[in-house]
Amino acid sequence: MAKIAVLGAGVAGLGVALAAGRAGHEVVLIERDDTPLAVSAAEAFDWDRQGAPQVRHSHAFLARLRNLLRDRYPDLLEALYAAGATPMDFISMLPEGMDRTPLPGDEDLVAIACRRTTFEWVLRKTILNEPSVRLVHGMGVTGLQTNPASDRTAVAQVTGLRLEDGTVVQADITVIAGGRRHDLPGLLSASGVVIRETIEDTGIVYFSRFFRLREGAEFPAQTGPIGGDLGYLKFGVFPGDNRSFSITLAAGVTDRELRRQLTDPDQFITIAAQIPATAAHVEVDRSQPITGVNVMAGLLNRRRGFLDESGEPLVLGLHAVGDAHTCTNPLYGRGCSLALVQAELFADSLKEHGLKHRDRAVAFEGATRDEITPWYRASVAQDRLNADSTTVQNGPADAATSTADAATSTADAATSTSGAREFMRDGLLPAMRTDPVVVRAFLRMFNLLEAPNSLMTNSDVVARVLTVFNDRENRPAEVSMGPDRASLLEAIS
């Protein structure tokens, strides 16, 4: 059995501890945030998680993640439900008038509604029951312990983590799960290791506020998509656990005026009240805010490469998992699912190759390239299309459009951006409202159950969407998802 040292006890680090710990390996998690285990979900919501500030923002836990827990860790899924999380069954939310009788495969289309702090709290509580897992919190990692490369061709091997109190945690394998803000290249360069990095800004800033339903109040009936894109503003409502929910509004990084308004807690509610999908949620007799407005900028898509051009590891004995390896635009809600999937990939490569560091690294990076990287590419493609659309005021696209746009652009680089948007707006979106085959195909892709380009490689789905697209002149105009920017700013002034 291996001794594994993990930097960071966020979702990825905890996922590694779960997968490797249950396989009998000895795991030590080192977490800089001083967060003793909370006694309840309510207390976990107050955790001081400076190292992972996104816990103060809306999180969706997609069906891919829920199915992974259902199939490999049913006790964890049960514990989440016991803590107040709820299943989100997409089939029960199919558009009004569509047959909701379950079909084979529909049992997989269930996500988890839960606050991020509740998710992490349950994950941590469950993992700390594993006899082979230990967590040190309130202690930062400041360096790596390495056997330096012995000549020009050799590769440095990491043998543990150096902590801020000067102690060293020796390990057979070191896992970096420090999240999107941790400086992994800096940590490695001190040992002479240079990794490859690709970065593309998402172009947005997140504004989130949490609410709780008032006693006796219920969630409003859902009559349309709970997320969308007005071109200049993205919006989404995220059901949480224990009658909580959150609203996220995301503005362009360059839109100073809107960003200023969104930071104000009262204006945040006034703006949410202007958007049909969020308006009923913020009615004063339905809900009350339980936080101020949380803001997060610097949201990058980023991918790191740990193999050289000939496919050989740049460093041995070290892996990166979760956002430390690949992070994507939070808008698409994929990060936690991908982090847990990648933690499983790590455990699989460990099972197959044990302490053969070179073979394990090649296998892990290969599996990551197949399972994780396509979602990075989809995220970047989607963001580029969204950036093209931000000049369109009150654009009719919604989250579904943009996700499908990314699939299109990935699948068919020859399709022009505007043509793709038109096809999605006048084809895919209306088809999703009426065609159960198309909406299921979209939901499976959206929930990471199929590849990002799966819609465009499915000839049946393409034919159905094309039929709807060709009928576009005969349909009434799309219903507006909200005001244009000028009207919104006027309404809140």
Ligand SMILES: Cc1cc2nc3c(=O)[nH]c(=O)nc-3n(C[C@H](O)[C@H](O)[C@H](O)COP(=O)(O)OP(=O)(O)OC[C@H]3O[C@@H](n4cnc5c(N)ncnc54)[C@H](O)[C@@H]3O)c2cc1C
């Ligand atoms: C605004 C926002 C909204 C998001 N919404 C969603 C969503 O809806 N659905 C979804 O699935 N994903 C979402 N994500 C992505 C998701 O939060 C991340 O993908 C996920 O947290 C990745 O987990 P991680 O463990 O890699 O990183 P993190 O969860 O960030 O954890 C990293 C940990 O490492 C610790 N650490 C850092 N440096 C050190 C050090 N030197 N020593 C010791 N410890 C250290 C930190 O304190 C932290 O606890 C969102 C992200 C953002 C930014």
